[in-house]
Amino acid sequence: MLPGEDFQFLNVLGAVVDITLVAYVVYKLITVIRGTRAVQLVKGITVILAVWFLSSFFGLRTLQYIMSQAVTYGLLAIIIIFQPELRRGLEQLGRGRLFGRSATPEEENTMKTVEAIMKSVKYMAKRRIGALISIEKETGMNDYVETGIPMNATITSELLINTFIPNTPLHDGAVIMRNQEIAAAACYLPLSENPFISKELGTRHRAALGISEVTDCLTIVVSEETGSISATKNGDLHRDLDEDTLFAMLERELMSQEKHTSGLWHWGGKKNG
Known part of the structure; x- marks a missing residue:
């Protein structure tokens, strides 16, 4: 290949x-x-640019001047009006998600579930509202679901918070979640019989440890006395969790559950439930 052709190839x-x-x-x-x-903003910008181009092409100077002013001052207006959307894009860029693989609908639902749990737990911890939330994984929890009140409701932070408000019919007991839904509330969980549990732990923590000893579920506890957040998994108690640690734990557990159930759907024709 000649040098000129080489250069042309690189240009192409x-x-x-x-x-x-x-x-x-x-x-x-x-x-x-x-x-x-x-989306509406993009449509509006497209219309303005089209009018600006046409006014320039046909020599419509007054209209061209108006459009040029709209473009000049419109940028500042866009930054002010659409600050939430711009912040969202910058946050995704900072997390490395803007140019990463697009999330599947299942992953988006899982993240909505994680965010709903996080929002409700933070709200209840701040106000010292006791809560007990168990998330079913591969080991079925039907025996414990049957001890509570069936709900089969979509998970939202508002529903979780209202469930645990003191002196309401469903506040006493555990919420059991299954497949991105609240399966039941006011459920009874087995108390741990471990003699080495700290005496300062109450019934909620003992129930969370007890269910983690017989199933592979992840259970979140909000202390009514201190407002601290704890979690149990495979017989281990993780106390005084901060928001970042809890978020990472929920994301890891629910994402792994989503992959597992998606695999069963693909290979077996139905999801685990």
Whole structure:
């Protein structure tokens, strides 16, 4: 290949890479703003740019001047009005998710569940509202679900909070979650018979440890006395969890559960439940 042809090939290759990267960036930005007010913003900007181009092409100077002013001052207005959407995009960029693999609908539902649990737990911990939440995994918990009040409800932070408000019919006992739903509330869990448990731990912590000794579930406890957050898994008690640790634990456990149930759906024709 001649030197001139070599140079031309590199130019073509660079143009292809350039166009591909721009197309990918535009695609990822569309996925970020999808379902937000920013979609209407993009439509409005497209209309303004189209009018600006047409006014310039046909020599409509007054209209062109108005459109140029709209573009000049519109950028500042966009930053102010659409600050939440811009912040969301920057947060995803900071977490490395903007240009990563797009989440599946199942993963998005799982993250909504994690966020609902986090929001409710933080609310109850701040106000010292006792709570006991067990998340079923591979080991079935039907025996314990049957001791409570069936709900089969979509998980929301508001529903979880209302369930544990003191002096309400469902506040005493545990909430058991299954497949991104609240299966039942006011459930009775077995108390741990471990003689080495600290005497300062109450019934909720003993129930959380007890269920973790007979199943593989993850159980979250909010202390009514101190407002501290704990979790149990495989017979281990993790006390005084901060928000980041609890979020990572929930994300890890629920994502692994989602992969497991998705695998059963793919290979066996139905999900575990």
